[in-house]
Amino acid sequence: KNRGRILITCEDRPGIVAAVSEFLTDHEANIIDSSQYSTNPEGGKFFMRIEFECPGLQDRKAQLERDFKAIATNFQMEWKLFFVSELKRAAIFVSKELHCLRELLLEWENGDLVAEIPLVISNHSDAKEYVESFGIPFVHIPASKENRAQAEQQQLQLLDEYNIDFVVLARYMQILTPNFVSSFNQNIINIHHSFLPAFVGAKPYDRAFERGVKLIGATSHYVTNDLDEGPIIEQDIKRVNHRDQVEDLKKNGRIVERSVLVRAVKWHNEDRIIVHGNKTVVF
Amino acid sequence: KNRGRILITCEDRPGIVAAVSEFLTDHEANIIDSSQYSTNPEGGKFFMRIEFECPGLQDRKAQLERDFKAIATNFQMEWKLFFVSELKRAAIFVSKELHCLRELLLEWENGDLVAEIPLVISNHSDAKEYVESFGIPFVHIPASKENRAQAEQQQLQLLDEYNIDFVVLARYMQILTPNFVSSFNQNIINIHHSFLPAFVGAKPYDRAFERGVKLIGATSHYVTNDLDEGPIIEQDIKRVNHRDQVEDLKKNGRIVERSVLVRAVKWHNEDRIIVHGNKTVVF
Amino acid sequence: KNRGRILITCEDRPGIVAAVSEFLTDHEANIIDSSQYSTNPEGGKFFMRIEFECPGLQDRKAQLERDFKAIATNFQMEWKLFFVSELKRAAIFVSKELHCLRELLLEWENGDLVAEIPLVISNHSDAKEYVESFGIPFVHIPASKENRAQAEQQQLQLLDEYNIDFVVLARYMQILTPNFVSSFNQNIINIHHSFLPAFVGAKPYDRAFERGVKLIGATSHYVTNDLDEGPIIEQDIKRVNHRDQVEDLKKNGRIVERSVLVRAVKWHNEDRIIVHGNKTVVF
Amino acid sequence: KNRGRILITCEDRPGIVAAVSEFLTDHEANIIDSSQYSTNPEGGKFFMRIEFECPGLQDRKAQLERDFKAIATNFQMEWKLFFVSELKRAAIFVSKELHCLRELLLEWENGDLVAEIPLVISNHSDAKEYVESFGIPFVHIPASKENRAQAEQQQLQLLDEYNIDFVVLARYMQILTPNFVSSFNQNIINIHHSFLPAFVGAKPYDRAFERGVKLIGATSHYVTNDLDEGPIIEQDIKRVNHRDQVEDLKKNGRIVERSVLVRAVKWHNEDRIIVHGNKTVVF
Incomplete structure (x- = not known):
């Protein structure tokens, strides 16, 4: 081409x-x-x-x-x-919630996400079978506060080995160290389950429920060293109402999270995003 | 009926x-x-x-x-x-930005907001001519931090005189005292120009611009004594992009603000809202 | 329960x-x-x-x-x-385009579609491996204008054998005979790739492109003997623009199709739909 | 400038x-x-x-x-x-339904529609007082099938006299002759109250109600000699449900109609639209 x-x-x-x-x-x-x-x-x-x-x-x-x-x-x-003929190579990081991973692989299979996905890494083994059914290598690296440095070293080595261009955190619930972030600067895309800057941090759906909001949302952003403060790539919302309990917010949220993350990944993959300060220009 | x-x-x-x-x-x-x-x-x-x-x-x-x-x-x-045959009587409070007032009167003229609007109060005189062209009395009551108590006394007297059921703050930029709020408990509807709880307080569009959000929003809520913390009635958003300067956010925001406020006012007017704790049930 | x-x-x-x-x-x-x-x-x-x-x-x-x-x-x-404890049993019919099937299975795996899916039938074998990776039986029944009666007999026998409650046509491109339709009256859900009644029939995206519409859509409806004329359950749209070629409309359309179909299937599954004449009441 | x-x-x-x-x-x-x-x-x-x-x-x-x-x-x-410093001059044509006219004047007053509006023409006199309250000349020209040619001659003369650049049909219910259309080729913007190509022609809301659609819409397009077939500029929709009677569809539709028309008028006014065949490129 x-x-x-x-x-x-x-x-x-x-x-x-x-x-x-x-x-x-x-x-x-x-x-x-x-x-x-x-x-x-x-x-x-x-x-x-x-x-x-x-x-x-x-x-x-x-x-x-x-x-x-x-x-x-x-x-x-x-x-x-x-x-364009040199496809970008993406690694997906995932934890126990698999809906974002599934959406990415669904779009990839459809031919609507034109990239290579040679590697999925997880701190749990839940996704193993699913990922391997697509012929993609799955690596289980237990990660927690305690072994963070060591786990990241192993991850970085794999990313290097597989020649990865960018990393997608598809509901990967671990915080990354500055060392990891700087190794893939502006090439780590996260999905946060709220319309930022509302509900930064943990348990956004619980807090959205408490506040009685009429919209829930999701935000995809580049990862920086400030938690949930990186340059926003894409956001979207879904209408909820008083009947929706926390579980319903999560259920509805999953639909928003996966579509927002996929849009962000596609735009990154099509070289549509320029980071400027703490904002993005999305062409 | x-x-x-x-x-x-x-x-x-x-x-x-x-x-x-x-x-x-x-x-x-x-x-x-x-x-x-x-x-x-x-x-x-x-x-x-x-x-x-x-x-x-x-x-x-x-x-x-x-x-x-x-x-x-x-x-x-x-x-x-x-x-239903006993129409509710609404007073609109407005300041210098008139788009929400105009939308309310537009829907009222269309017959799509079936209430009586016997009174508009403002701390400026900008809206006078427009309001009076609809045959609605307009009262200019200068209000600021300094004369708050006195201005509110005058306002409350008018609300009483005109037999007002509920008050719409259509971008009325003054804070109300607990005394005023308790006189119209759960009957004061405000429009805040952000998707709460993001950007509580002043200058939400400037802060939205700084943060680089991809959505701006508006929130209609009942007024309580905690600024922008009252029970949320309705919220909506509009997509923006990197080209939009603060002025563009405001321009786009005006369209969201007026539609969100009008929906909330209609629902209140149709007895669709029950307040429960700091949340609303909207039937 | x-x-x-x-x-x-x-x-x-x-x-x-x-x-x-x-x-x-x-x-x-x-x-x-x-x-x-x-x-x-x-x-x-x-x-x-x-x-x-x-x-x-x-x-x-x-x-x-x-x-x-x-x-x-x-x-x-x-x-x-x-x-509610007696889960409904759904059979999915699919052809060569698999995005709607994938979405259904994704939501089913997430636990967001609480039904049993004991059977997938297709007139092609493309979906075989994918379906079987979920442990669901896949039956390939070649179907075309020529062998319609015979194919349907085989299908009906399987639906009976598997005790199926309702059928989801997840982009199954064959027309069903009145005999089949009456066997599953108000229990066959189809997805049509336009916002009906615009673009009834074949090649809706090509015709949408020709007309220069700014929105494309999808419609989920119960199947009757009038092509694309059955009671509408759900519709949604996606914004497109002059840059989008027919292929882009299809790509964007796939996202709408799958979300619209899944919503309709969930509502049917939760007994939220009553058919009345040629319309639906959706509670 | x-x-x-x-x-x-x-x-x-x-x-x-x-x-x-x-x-x-x-x-x-x-x-x-x-x-x-x-x-x-x-x-x-x-x-x-x-x-x-x-x-x-x-x-x-x-x-x-x-x-x-x-x-x-x-x-x-x-x-x-x-x-840009040479503001375009728009004439608004209106009939008995005034919501689109009101929205245009509301945005114009807000300073969000930067054009000159030196003339409103109507085949009824309902809008007279409202229009004149903005200081805009209002001309009542009775128009019907019978006197079309004569009425149009009078209209064209006024458009010439007021040096009009483009015409907005803000729910003007009369059909224009080829002579009129060719005088303002690609400069007449109409609002049709359906998402075209669904419900071309008269009474779209009644037909939408009959069909049981879950979305109603509006379409703004340039007028050509084929009724409702001109190049589409903008479309949008609003969700409705089984509770909505024809009157409710109209009420909800008015909100869509006015926002769609205003967007189209703004884009035309900002020279964002190029007509190509029967489509528009909107930059």
């Missing part, structure tokens, strides 16, 4: 779009889709995502990267070039 | 529905709609709303009330009997 | 609720949830669903049924009595 | 974005927002909307237009250049 994508962040100033589009034209690439956003045309930050089609892309990758560097240097860009 | 409604709260135990429906049958009333809810069939709280049609209701009101007391005493009910 | 449900349809007249609730009180049953609806209090149709808790229900089933007959006869009711 | 917008339609081929962005850079304009879409990178149609900021735009308008012609000719573009 001859499809590529460029993600760019830099200071806004006139001429960026012209320079990039000229570069693509010069390399016989046709722009398929292009999105841009500026926090402020006068001295703000500029973000861009371009998807392009370039004949013979396989043989021109190195040259494209080399040639783009000149532009990037000129505009002091942070940038990434992706080749 | 021969339409009436009963709202009931009591301890759950067998026989309540039988007793109430027998009572209505005995008084030749036909049940049009009936909703019930129990927090727990074993020793929980029981809630019920019945709408009925009773021929010659106008002449039987007093008798119905008298006769129902026997049942109510037997089951130790809190209860209210409403006659 | 001591939980039961009664569904009632009859002519509306005063005294129905009183009679039914007295009956339950007399049998020491406590009403847990009750919903009713009347098309018209004067000479309309009356519908009711009551969920009750009755100590020692297992031993009193026969007596309850016998005693209720007197009331039912008096009010000329159509009625059904369900015991 | 120095804000401008360009809308472009042409055959897709490499170099378009480069040429346009270079043009803007050469004229010292900074791109604020840019959206593009191609039906097919190989020989498809290409659409683009660019919003730019250009210092001293007021004095350079003529030159910009002149210079852009060279590019437009080269790529055989259909194009339009808009200057």
Whole structure:
């Protein structure tokens, strides 16, 4: 496939779009889709995502990267070039609640999530049979407060071994250490079972029930070292009412959690997200 | 019109529905709609709303009330009997932002909000001309931290004079004293411009922007003495994205605020809401 | 479990609720949830669903049924009595598109769809391995216009053998004969991939694309002999835009189809639906 | 204000974005927002909307237009250049149902619809007082099948006199002649009270009620000579249930109609819509 994508962040100033589009034209690439956003045309930050089609892309990758560097240097860009034919490799971390894992594998089987999923890691063994029925290796690594460092070392080694690009925490109930987070910076996607910033932390459905809210929600975000405070990728809600007990909130919540997480994973996988400070630009 | 409604709260135990429906049958009333809810069939709280049609209701009101007391005493009910033909009287409090007021008057003009609106009170005069164009009296009562007690006294006197049943705070930016709140207990409906409990207090849109949320919301609730902590009646949200600046959040928020407030006001007006602790049952 | 449900349809007249609730009180049953609806209090149709808790229900089933007959006869009711502990048995029919089947099994595994699923039938063998990984028997019965009668005979025999209560057409692309439909009257649930009545019949996504709609949808309905004209149970939509090609509509549509079908199946399974003419009452 | 917008339609081929962005850079304009879409990178149609900021735009308008012609000719573009400071002028046509008119004026008063509304025309006089309370001229032109040609002549003359850019049919219940439609080609926005293509034509709510749908909707579209068949701009729906009678569908529908129409009018007003065949591209 001859499809590529460029993600760019830099200071806004006139001429960026012209320079990039000229570069693509010069390399016989046709722009398929292009999105841009500026926090402020006068001295703000500029973000861009371009998807392009370039004949013979396989043989021109190195040259494209080399040639783009000149532009990037000129505009002091942070940038990434992706080749769509090189599928990203995701590892899923899961605990005892399997609905998010199941949704991810369902969409993956449907062909609606086009990535490789070569590894599932869990601190319990509940998911083992299910995961292996898809032909995916499942590794059980008991993890708790006590053995965190050791468990993470084992995990990081596996992620390295399997050549993993990004990690999906599909209701993985363990906290990660700064060491782990920095190893996969902006490449760990979590699902939190509330519409953040409401109900940060543990037991959000119990607290939502206590407060008597009429909506419950879920939030997918990149993991940082501040619990549930990372850049939000996607959120959604579901209407509940006075009849719904905590168990019903959880049941309804599972439906929101899995759709929100899958959307976030798809967008990450399609290079649609640029992190800026503690926010995301989602093109 | 021969339409009436009963709202009931009591301890759950067998026989309540039988007793109430027998009572209505005995008084030749036909049940049009009936909703019930129990927090727990074993020793929980029981809630019920019945709408009925009773021929010659106008002449039987007093008798119905008298006769129902026997049942109510037997089951130790809190209860209210409403006659649909007696329209509720609402006063709207407003400040400088008029979109919620406008929506209420729009629905009222359409005939979609069937109540009387004999009074609008504001601490500014911006709404005067608009309100009066509907033939509704507008009273300007400057209010601030400094003169709160005095302003409220004037307001309470007007509410009394106009025989007001409930008060709608349509983006009225003043805090009410416990004295005022207790005078209209469970009859003051506020609209807060966030999906509570996120962003309690001032400037929710600014804080939503800072946090980078992907949904903004609004919450309608009964006013208590704890700021933004009263029983939630209704909530809704609207999707936003990285392009939306604080001003855009406010603009989009206005659309949510007005629809959420109007739904809450309609439900209150149709006797659909029972407050229980710090929550609402909405039938 | 001591939980039961009664569904009632009859002519509306005063005294129905009183009679039914007295009956339950007399049998020491406590009403847990009750919903009713009347098309018209004067000479309309009356519908009711009551969920009750009755100590020692297992031993009193026969007596309850016998005693209720007197009331039912008096009010000329159509009625059904369900015991929640007797799980309904569903057969799923599927073709080559498996997303709806997968969603059903996912919710079933989560414990969010509480029924028995003892049988999956398909006119292709694509789903075989997946279904069997859940320990559910999978039967491949080739079906087409040509062998319809014969295939249906085989299907009906299996449904009988497995004691099936209702059939879910989870994107089963074959038309059923009147003979089959009448054997499972109001017990066959289909998912159609459009918001009916728009795009009745084949290729709805292609036609939605042609028309340039901004919403696509899905509709779950009971199957009758009029194609896509049966009583609608549930519908939902998803926003699309000009970028979405037919393939994207299908991809997005799959998400709507599966959630709409699962909701309909859950409601049917919880005895929440009464068919009336060509419409449904969903309590 | 120095804000401008360009809308472009042409055959897709490499170099378009480069040429346009270079043009803007050469004229010292900074791109604020840019959206593009191609039906097919190989020989498809290409659409683009660019919003730019250009210092001293007021004095350079003529030159910009002149210079852009060279590019437009080269790529055989259909194009339009808009200057944001030149507010569009809208005329609203209304009949007896005023909710859409009221919503438009509410958003206009809020400052959330930034256009000029110098004229309201109606075939009834119901809206007269309301419209004039906003200081907007109201003209009553009786219109029916019989006097259509004559009424339209009078309308067209007024539209000309008031220098109207586009017409909003805010539940105006008359059919327009091809002559009128061609005078404001792609500049007449209608609201139809169903989710098209369901329930084309008269009495959609009655038919929705008959069919027993669980969603009602509204569709905003450009008017063509085929009734309710013009390019769809926006659609939305609202959930209803078996309790809702035709009157309730209408009541709920009014809320959808007004929000859908206002969104369409805002998008048209912000030059976000390009018509292509019988569809719209909405950027």
